[in-house]
Amino acid sequence: MPDIACLNGTITPLNDAKVSVNDRGFLFGDGVYEVIRTYGSRPFRLEAHLDRLYQSLSQVRIVPNWERATLTAWIDAVLARAGHAETKIYVQVTRGVAPRNHPFPPVPPTTLVTATEIHPLPADVVRAGVAAISMPDIRWARCDVKSLNLLPNVLARQAALDAGAFEALFVGDGVVREGSSSNVFGVIGGALVTPPLGPRLLPGVSRAYLLEVARDLGLTVHERDLSLAELQAADEVFLTGTTIEVLGVTRIDGATIGNGTVGPVTRRLAARFRPAARAAG
Ligand SMILES: Cc1ncc(COP(=O)(O)O)c(C=O)c1O
Known part of the structure; x- marks a missing residue:
């Protein structure tokens, strides 16, 4: 079963998703994330994870350029495309791509959602x-x-x-x-x-x-x-x-x-x- 990514709304095999070397997640670790898992192929406590993501975003002053329903649709889409028995969903939002300089740039955030197979502990x-x-x-x-x-x-x-x-x-x-x-x-x-x-x-x-x-x-x-x-x-x-x-x-x-x-x-x-x-x- 393939691992899948959704980068700013574009769905591809995970290995084909590419971000710029000027992404502030890469340069500064300037971003936040969530890890969500499925049980019975359904994301567990999705709303709690999204609430925490919004909380993290607001604390670091990243303004998402998507609605919550859009992010949920991206999560559903990577899940459906990956088709793993149980999936680990990773969501990362960075402050976006801009030449390296500390102040906030006027650019949209980079939003990545991935679906990979979950490997439980032995x-x-x-x-x-x-x-x-x-x-x-x-x-x-x-x-x-x-x-x-x-x-x-x-x-x-x-x-x-x-x-x-x-x-x-x-x-x-x-x-x-x-x-x-x-x-x-x-x-x-x-x-x-x-x-x-x-x-x-x-x-x-x-x-x-x-x-x-x-x-x-x-x-x-x-x-x-x-x-x-x-x-x-x-x-x-x-x-x-x-x-x-x-x-x-x-x-x-x-x-x-x-x-x-x-x-x-x-x-x-x-x-x-x-x-x-x-x-x-
Ligand atoms: C520092 C830290 N504490 C606690 C947790 C557990 O959080 P959760 O139950 O939401 O996965 C995590 C999860 O990655 C973590 O990174």
């Missing part, structure tokens, strides 16, 4: 859980904006892989914020604990959905700050994200979480998350 990885490391949070103070500027996230993720771990957890001002591309939860005394939303972390669509699932299951949820030591001492820890869904963490910086296996609350939430996501569309 079942044995999900079953066993993963290791994480902590990293000082050196990112900017607006991590609620889904900006293209991902250098600290890229460096942190690679540091995790280099250390034999899967994810890096950003820690700043004595509290854990989120992973390099995931939100983080602890299970402490039977209750779920996750850092509160604010400018230092991304309001994950999966995070919001997980909280709905947890409340449906009757779990107590606390959105509050957590120190790294508190998270390491939690009974269970897990990550959420569009592509990883719910993923247990069994070690942080070498310290074993709980009994070192993916715990019962994580397994219960993960089991509910995916079928419910499919049903919720």
Whole structure:
């Protein structure tokens, strides 16, 4: 099945889509993005992703030159053309193409939508859980904006892989914020604990959905700050994200979480998350 792109409304095979070297996304990382996945071939929580995209655009003062319905039509079109069983949809909007100069140029934004096949994590990885490391949070103070500027996230993720771990957890001002591309939860005394939303972390669509699932299951949820030591001492820890869904963490910086296996609350939430996501569309 082909991977498909829609660049400023023109649909092509992904490899045929080309942008200028003067695109400000390339020169400055001057843009924002979203990653959306399908369940049962339908984009999951599309409106929440589009709301967050509009929020990111307005925070960085990029004015889209399309209506929301047009963007939705482009997403539907790449999905239909790609025809994958399940798809990862990537949407990127940059400030457009102009000779390199910092001030905003009077040009339309560049809007890219791609559809590629989603590759779920291997079942044995999900079953066993993963290791994480902590990293000082050196990112900017607006991590609620889904900006293209991902250098600290890229460096942190690679540091995790280099250390034999899967994810890096950003820690700043004595509290854990989120992973390099995931939100983080602890299970402490039977209750779920996750850092509160604010400018230092991304309001994950999966995070919001997980909280709905947890409340449906009757779990107590606390959105509050957590120190790294508190998270390491939690009974269970897990990550959420569009592509990883719910993923247990069994070690942080070498310290074993709980009994070192993916715990019962994580397994219960993960089991509910995916079928419910499919049903919720
Ligand atoms: C920094 C960061 N936090 C959290 C998430 C999870 O967000 P979502 O559940 O919307 O995929 C992501 C996703 O890529 C991310 O990059």
